Structures are given as C-alpha cells and as structure tokens.
Amino acid sequence: MAMDSDQHDEQMDQRIRELARSFNPPPPAPREVMWRAIAARRVATRPAPQPRWVPWAAAAGVLLAFGIGIGRISAPGGPARGTASTEVRRVNPTAYRMATLEHLARAEAFLTLFRASLERPGDRRLASATARQLLAGNRLLLDSPAARDRNTRLLLEDLELVLAEIAQLSPGSPREDLELIREGMERGDMLPRLRTAVPVRAASNQGAL
Amino acid sequence: MDDRELIGRVLAGDPSAERALYDAHVDRVFRLVYRMAGDLDRAQDWVQETFIRAFQRLPGFRGESTLSTWLCSIAISVALNGLRKVRRVRDREVALEHATPAGAPRAEPDPDLRTRLREAIGALPDGYRAVFVMHDVEGYTHEEIARVLGVQPGTSKAQLFRARARLREALADFARD
Numbered sequence: 001m002a003m004d005s006d007q008h009d010e011q012m013d014q015r016i017r018e019l020a021r022s023f024n025p026p027p028p029a030p031r032e033v034m035w036r037a038i039a040a041r042r043v044a045t046r047p048a049p050q051p052r053w054v055p056w057a058a059a060a061g062v063l064l065a066f067g068i069g070i071g072r073i074s075a076p077g078g079p080a081r082g083t084a085s086t087e088v089r090r091v092n093p094t095a096y097r098m099a100t101l102e103h104l105a106r107a108e109a110f111l112t113l114f115r116a117s118l119e120r121p122g123d124r125r126l127a128s129a130t131a132r133q134l135l136a137g138n139r140l141l142l143d144s145p146a147a148r149d150r151n152t153r154l155l156l157e158d159l160e161l162v163l164a165e166i167a168q169l170s171p172g173s174p175r176e177d178l179e180l181i182r183e184g185m186e187r188g189d190m191l192p193r194l195r196t197a198v199p200v201r202a203a204s205n206q207g208a209l
Numbered sequence: 210m211d212d213r214e215l216i217g218r219v220l221a222g223d224p225s226a227e228r229a230l231y232d233a234h235v236d237r238v239f240r241l242v243y244r245m246a247g248d249l250d251r252a253q254d255w256v257q258e259t260f261i262r263a264f265q266r267l268p269g270f271r272g273e274s275t276l277s278t279w280l281c282s283i284a285i286s287v288a289l290n291g292l293r294k295v296r297r298v299r300d301r302e303v304a305l306e307h308a309t310p311a312g313a314p315r316a317e318p319d320p321d322l323r324t325r326l327r328e329a330i331g332a333l334p335d336g337y338r339a340v341f342v343m344h345d346v347e348g349y350t351h352e353e354i355a356r357v358l359g360v361q362p363g364t365s366k367a368q369l370f371r372a373r374a375r376l377r378e379a380l381a382d383f384a385r386d
Contacts, residue, residue, distance in 0.1 A: 012377045017345045019326050024247040029239035029256070035231060037257045042227070042264060 096146040100156075101198060103137050107159055108194035110134060111185065114166060124169045131166035138163060155197055158188045212276040219267055231260055234277055238284045244342045245288040247331070255291050259284040274356050282357040285343075289335045322383045329379035337372035344369050 110130055117123040138160050147153040165181045185191065210229065218226030238259055243252040262283050270279060330338060339358065343349040344365070351369075355362040 009373075009377060012380070013373050016326065016373065016376050016380065019323055020330065020341070020346050022323065023327060023330055023342070023346055024244045026240045026243035026252070027249065029236050030249075030253060031232070031235055034235065034239075034253055034257050034260075035228065037253075038231065038260050038264075039224075039227075041257070041261050 093145060096141070096144055099144075100141055100146040100152060103134070103141055104155070104159075104194055105198045107134055107138075107163070108191065108198060111162070111191055111194070115182065115185065115191075124171050124173060128167050128169045131163045131169075135160065135163040135167055152197075155193055158190060159194070162188070162190055213272070216267060216270065216276065219264065227264060230276075234280050235260070237277060238280055241281060241343070241347055242284050242288050244346055245285070245292065245339070247327075251291065251295070255284070255287045258287045262287070278353060278356045281353075282359065285339055285357055289339065292335060292338075322380065325380055325383065326376065329376050332379070333372055333375060337368050337375065340365050340368040341372040341376075345373075 110127075114123075114127050114131075117127070138156055141147060142153065142156050142160065147156055162181065162185055165177075165184065169177060169181075215226055215230050215233070219230055235256065239252065239256050242255045242259065243249070246252040246255060259280065263280055266283075270276070274282075330341065333341060336358075340354055343354050343357070344351065349357070351362040351365040354360075354365040358365065
C-alpha cells in the first residue's frame, strides 16, 4: 500500500530529529580555558591601570637624564658650551658610570618583567612604550663616553637590539615575534650579562664616589 | 542575583560580575556554538568572541529581550560569520584538490545515515542550519529563535520547513531502504 506523502514526510522528519540530537554533540564547556582568554582580551581592551614597573621605569628615565645632567654640570669648567667633541672631553666620567648603572639595572628589571608577562597581550603595549623610553636612554649612553668601555658598549649594543624588537610589539603581534625576542634574549645571555654588570659597576661606582 | 543587577555591576566595572555573568550563561552559549561549529577549537574561539563582544556592547543592552537571548543572538552572529570564513577556506582547498590530476575514481565507503545527515546539515544554507540546529537539535521555540535571529516567528517556521525538506531530499536513498 502506498504511504501517504505527508505521513511519510512526518516519519522521515521524526527520524531526522532523533538522529540530529547526536549532531555535533557538545562536550562539557571548557569554562576556565575560555575565561582566561576572555579575561586577557578584556584587560587588553580596557584602559589598563599602569603596572608597577611603568611609573618606576618613567622615574628611572628621569634619573638617567639627571645622571647625564650631573655629568655635564660637574665637568671641569661647568656646563659645556663648546662643540659636541669638546663637550664630551669635559664630562665627569663618574656621572656616566652612575647613569649607565641606573640604566642597566632598570633594563634588567624591565626584561625580567617582560619575560614573565609574555603571555599577556595587554602588557605588550605597555612593554613597547617602556622599551621605547629605555631605547632612548640606551642610545644616549651609546653616544656618550660611557660606551668607551668595550664591554659596556657591547652590552648596550645588544640591549639596543632587544629593546628595539620589544618597542615594535603591539597587542596583535604574532606569537612568533615574542618567541624571537625570547630567543634573542637567551642567545645573547642578556639577563645574566645585565645582572653581572650591575653589581660590578655598583661596586666600582661606590669606590669612585 | 538577577540579570539586571549583574549587568549593573558589570557596567560599574566589577570584574567578579563579569565572571558571574559568564558562568551563568556560558554553558548554553557553548552548546549552541559547538553544535554550529562541530569543532572544539573553533567553538572555543567563537564563544570567547561572543563574550568579548557582549561585554563591549553591554552598555547598549536595553533589556528588550532576556540576557540569555541577547547572548545567543551574538553567538549565532559570530558562528554564522565564522562558518562563512570556514567555507571560504574549504572552497579554496577543494578548488586546489580539483586542480590536481585526477587518478582512478576514489572508492568511498557508502556513508551511513548519521554521517549523511551530518553532511546534509553542514550543507544547509546558514539561516536554515541555524534554525534547524536551534529548533530540532537544541529545542528552542520559534519565538526564541525569532528573537535570537531578529526575524518573525513565521520566518523561523518557514526556514525550518525548508531545512527539513532539504534534509529529506538529501536522505531520500535511506528513506527507500
């Protein structure tokens, strides 16, 4: 006997509905994994409170400028008025050593914090801004008598590369960029070199003072 | 705590309220999105995107629908956009496969009804698929679907009717067995 078309459709629909309940059966929602990603992105899009190291970095930037200023003022004959080359010769080297020491200590603290916060995209913008500040100080020191010491110059040059890479970061930077920076820091032993350099220079500065 | 109070706290910048809102609705959103996505990574991405958008747009939520319905409408929008992107990628891959020299015809096993149904649902137009999944799979009413999709309940019924017709057509071989 031929089945009525509507009845046939209804039976077919019923069968489809039964089978469809097993269509893409969802597993339990991975709540914590998803929340972590959401919270991270929320932080990134919010006007975030400054992390502790940002004001500190800014303050240290002022210190760096202050240190260089001291060097100029304390140079024999007072503030330099001549050309750049004569100016450099008159500056008290102790002031540059102090400024270098402050800068390297600040860079070490920054890179330590940066490495610890690599997974948080919201911190990248802040890291980038701080890296730019440090980069400016780093370039001043590279152009100063502080860079006459070969080891200091090499350290500042390597640091410049790392800071320049971090300064390019944005919240949307691909993970590969972070990995390259991390690898660069590790390959160049950046943090151990900074940690080694700071106490040595601190001791020598204290002696000089 | 009701939705209104929760929303107020979120808008006041209380992070624990954001988490509470998420906890209250994530399971329902995830179920729906996973049914549409059929893939855990994709579903996670889309659920995350749903809540990110929801928190961003919350100041504009006027309470004309329930918070749950509003979240589902965002989730469906995210999922449909995501499916379109997936389809574009898949189409490119298929085009590349077809560009390679064809050998002997591939001997594919005859798919069983469940597999064929899965493929047929996946091949439905986005609107039909959303209505079918929401109504026949997840048990939403036409009124709820209409609010989520921003259409009339009659449109939801019509799309479900057409979706079922397409599925019957796709599974006609099995109906004869």
